[in-house]
Amino acid sequence: MKWFSFVVGVLCIIYAGLYFLGLLPVGFWQSTIDVVIGRELGAYYKIVPAESSEYQGIVALSLGVALIALSRWKIQRCKTDE
Template sequence: MKRFSFGLGVLCIIYACLYFLGLLPVGFWQSIIDLVMGREPGEYYKVVPAESSDYQGVVALALGVVFIALSRWKIQRCKSDV
């Protein structure tokens, strides 16, 4: 679980860095969906900024920090005799 949390945190931080550097495509999630579904030939979309895109990088960076902190946090189970 710690490796998964650490890996997810690193991915979130890499995503946030790419977002802040402006290296992600405008419709990042649409591009990911298009890899799976594909578009019709000759079909075009008008690109408009979304209102929620303002905080996307900050949220990814915060989640990355939280996941890495969780991977470093030592969690002990209670060993009581029940």
């Protein structure tokens, strides 16, 4: 679980870095979904910025930092004698 948290955290930080540098395509999630479901060939869509897109990089960065911190946190289970 720690390894998974670390890897997802690093991916979130890389995503946030690419977002802040402006290297992600417009509508990153829409482009990803288009690969899976496909769209009409030759169709054009008007690109309009979303209101929530301004917080996308900050959320990804904070999630990545939290996941990496969680992966480094030593969790010990309590052993109780009954």
